[in-house]
Amino acid sequence: MDITFVIEKFVLVAVIFGISLLIAMYSTYAERKVAAFLQDRLGPDRAGPAGMFQPLADGLKMFMKEEIIPTHANKWLFMVGPGLAMLTACIGTAVIPWGSPVTIGSKVISLQVTDINVGVLYIFGVVSLSVYGVMIGGWASNNKYSLLSAIRAASQNISYEVAMGLSIIALLLVTNTLSLKEIVEQQHGWHWNVLYQPVGFILFIVCAFAETNRAPFDLPECETELIGGYHTEYSSMKLGFYLFAEYINMFVSSAVMSTLYFGGYNYPGMDYVATVAGPVIAPLIGTVVLFAKIFAFIFFFMWVRWTIPRFRYDQLMHLGWKVLMPLAIANVIITGIVIAIVEKF
């Protein structure tokens, strides 16, 4: 392992981290703008041109707020909660291939922090970990609403992980690999997995909504029942971390969905573009395409939030266990049969 490799990876990590934070920051702004447009309003437009500095103002406000730790809270865990939420939200970006390798001279720079051969499982593990931030925060607050919210978050995540895992199994039957890099490379051009696994994709996106605690599955933080949910007792930047983590989660799951089902950095006609644009520019175009897909997904997340009302808790469980899981199992079986038949002939 030479020093250039370390520097290269370090730069990549820093850039990805910065981009995730930036996107999360502007997602808060986009959320408000999208909400406003969908409701025939204008949204924030006072801070800077078209309200562009609104996230900065919000961040500053968060920093300036008084920090309150309830006397009966478990202090240490109370502080660990938001940090853990943030950490688990961020580390998911490590295995996502952000673009095809860039070739500068004789050097090939991979735009992926690390290509572990169980990338999908890693993502899956990180996603499951993300509930710990919520759970610990909710428990440490020593507040019944927070606790209820933590319980909801935990049971919701566990329920939907089952269906999510099963929908991924069907995908893996198609791809035959767990490495995200190879999965993306297989989807060259327009061979996107969504065309082979439409049902799997629908299952996956529904579960992604549940895992990121987004509407219509935002039961852990439903204001009407639980005040603020797990972050009821939080103030200042700790609250900011929780809210931020939610947006980073959204970004990461959008990236995962684009990578697994929508071809990552692949787009129709990419071979032609590669011959025209050369080995440095072409991968970057691919990265831009990937980000366009990610933004489209983020927009979809927001669009759904302002369309569908929140599910009731029993409806949520019903959907997770009695609808999504059987569907996912059926999907696995049918995919397996079809693949067996195709291989036979």
Add this chain to the structure above:
Amino acid sequence: MEPLTNKKKVLIQKPLTFAERIYLPALTKGLSITISHFFKKEATIRYPEVEREMSINWRGMHSLKRDEDGRERCTACGLCALSCPAEAITMIAAERKPEEKNLYREEKYASVYEINMLRCIFCGLCEEACPKEAIYLDGPIVPSDYLRKDFIYGKDKLVEQPLVQK
């Protein structure tokens, strides 16, 4: 039991059809409705810059009127204060000096006239009560402020600007 009217209507809850149960068609319908609003013109009026047109009987901030010679019309009779349901008006009366004839129309005038805009409910009863046609609620929206004391408007803010003097 015999129904009192024949308006009773029995509602039968139909079981959901398959299309309704899989939820996705309804979902896409909802999404298409919201996205159509995305491109609609917004109803927002950017208030301080753009002001909405008020109706002709709109009641805004009070103004104390002057007569055609530029003299204050108010005679400090106190009828407005008496009629005010919110008890927002206070005043102190004073007697007009001979040399002040060009300032006040009547022999008695209000040396202090204050309306507490936080108390006022803009009912317009002061306007109706005034025998001298001295007060009208024809101003703009009362602006916001930081301190309560700043909402007590004195004559400096209430009295109409004098017409251009010849």
